[in-house]
Amino acid sequence: MTTTTTATTTTVLDASDVTMRFGGLTAVRSVDLTVNSGEIVGLIGPNGAGKTTFFNCLTGLYVPTSGTVKYKGTVLPPKPHLVTQAGIARTFQNIRLFANMTVLENVLVGRHTRTKEGLWSALLRGPGFHRAEAASHARAMELLEFVGLEKKAEHLARNLPYGEQRKLEIARALASEPGLLLLDEPTAGMNPQETRATEELVFGIRDKGIAVLVIEHDMRFIFNLCDRVAVLVQGEKLVEGDSATVQGDERVVAAYLGEPFENAPGDEEVAEVEAAEAHAETTTDAAPGKENDR
């Protein structure tokens, strides 16, 4: 459905020929992916296909072995905080909130890159400081209202029920005013009602003009939601297209149902990919990115 509109929209994310090698193992192999403004793109694939590795290449946790990732035309710096500053925000597969801060404080932390007040300003408390704090508070409360958590602003994040923690993580990511939001399995562990609510939330985010890239296992969720879906199998992009194309592609069905086809990922290879990723994580201490190892 987006094929007709791509001509008029701008490209937000442009990953071209991204390859990530861990030692001798190639976890992601020359993947091209573009996300245009106002678009929701899904990324699916069986376990161990390299989805999260690819995600981490986008967010600066990993530096791709080759290939470039451009955000609105500029190549992204290889540091997570600079990526966020550039305008890409993310959520985590395992929720990673600041558990012992309040809901409001969590969102305020998300405002970090969009505010400037340093230590001196905090110590001297000039009028500029109070203005900036008030503006941050107002913006944070706005976002909490958007996700429906405004009544729980003073609760500790750890005390929220699971579904609301997911919402809070999205609100926190939105607080950094991103142009592109990366959601890593936003409905993991949710019941159908909560999944439905998340769907509405993602549409709401899209309507704010923020492009969204989603990794998900829930097929119904993905096919309802996404304008375009890319399938990653064994580190390579297999198919990309709208819901119908992907659902109809027999290679995708084969990859998910495990029917033999040429170069099918065997169990050993999947295990190999995971082991190599885990290895890479322990060696590069500063980049503990593969969350599902925790």
Added chain:
Amino acid sequence: MTTKTPTDNTADITKSPTTAAPLIPLPPAVARITTVAGSAVALVGTFLAWTWTPEFPGDLTVTGYPGGLQVLTLIGATLTLLFGLSGYGIRGLGWLTPGGTNSPVVLLALGTLGTTGYAMGAISDELGGLVNLEPGAWISGIGSLVAVIAAFGLPVDRPYDENDSAPGLWGRLRHSLTAPDPGRAKDLPAWAEILIIAAGFGIGLYVFAYGIGTEYSELFVGFLIIAGFGFTAVARAGLLKRLSALTTKHRNVTVAAAFAAAICFPFTQTNDQFALIGANILIFATVALGLNVVVGLAGLLDLGYVAFLGVGAYAAALVSGSPQSTIGVHFPFWAAVLTGAAASLIFGVVIGAPTLRLRGDYLAIVTLGFGEIFRITMNNLNGNSGPDVTNGSNGIPNIPDLEIFGFNLGLPHDVLGHQLTRSANYYLLMLLFTAVVVTVFRRSADSRIGRAWVAIREDETAATAMGINGFRLKLLAFALGATLAGFAGTVQSHVSYSVTPEQYQFAGSVPPNSAFLLAAVILGGMGTISGPLIGASLLYLIPAKLQFMADYQLLLFGIALMLLMRFRPEGLVADRRKQLEFHEAGQLDVPEATALSEGATGVAKAGA
């Protein structure tokens, strides 16, 4: 059977005689009258002689005029009596127990018995036998014992847990010392609330000044017993909760009252030695508060923090004009302070820049190493094994007293008819520094930077993903902490006349050292302002007053820390977050379904 106090609104629902049997089965009326009578007898006993000879410190031989330990028993018995009587609903005493609870009476009776028993034991031990006790001591002792036994017969404040409706003896004993929180207080006019805050700080100052002013260790032990039990009793009565509700309502008044009370302290002391203890406590507490930025806010475990105090002190000593200083310049005080703080800042950045790339345990070990490197370097810059900068282990002695605006801090001055001694002058100067550090802590914690620090402490990866430059902010916290310590160090060098490398160890018998600083932060409560101040006061005062246990100091200290971590892991003063973190049950904002949904998550994750 319950109390009917004017503000009582929660006690009635907690009473159910079938489930809440007291430790000692007595009819409530009998128990209460016996408690009151027992404490009255103990009270009378304090006016009689406790021993025959003035050899025991404090002279307990005078009839009709209580002295020394007798005064402590007198205070304990009076409080027991008052709290016991307030249980009768006597008008004018109801405010003592807003929750209508009985456990304060139990605790106070125990405190009285503890002090009296300790006094009797100390007398017989030091004078050689029970024969040295006069009847007065027996009267007080037996009276307080009767009061304790009867107090355990008072109805308990909370019904037993449903799944453990008949606990054993120990369980019932522990249970009788707990109480539910009182309900919300009625709103008083603002001036009355401020008056209450002022009164609270006044009492706090008096108790603290009394503790510092205790002249012999027997009196200090008695003071610790009665103060410990009394403090717990006040907390159980719900007065502390009420007071803290008021202090959060009037924050600025509270801060002002606290500093007013602190300024009053030297005016309560005539002895220079006690004022010196006060000044040293302030130095220790200020440095602990600086460490709290690093440990409590940013979550960086720094085991070599005392080195920054040392850098500030050495820098100030070198430019102090001391004849032994190798530089031989004499900066005015403000310049010396800036020099010390700047030196610490540079040292902090130089150490922090390479080490802060490490996480957790590695950082702790490396900072421990740097702390020792500082001490050894100061030892070796003696002209033999290195250039002569610090005179090696001799340090820099003869640091002259400060002179600020022609006001020589080394000389006593008469202010408002009270003579302020040298130590009192330095105490007041240090108080100014403490105020600055408190302000810096408060303001930085409640800002974008402070939130980023807490975020890094909570989850560094997520914080980085929120656009926080982890390394830079950790370095900022480290450098700020170092600067604050160096700032305090400049005064320390003048207070102690000399700086030597041995003052800045990892662990030693005299605070401040790195281990004690960290302990003050953890004991008091991480991330709070009052926590490190209280922790530092206790950690300084107890060893300073109890010289006889100097040999076992570290052992006792370790035991105390272990007990604290077992029973109150959030520290003496819990910050709101920590309170919620460690005591999840009974919170207002805990959703009922937390456990369920978390379980569901696990299942779903496993399947996903």
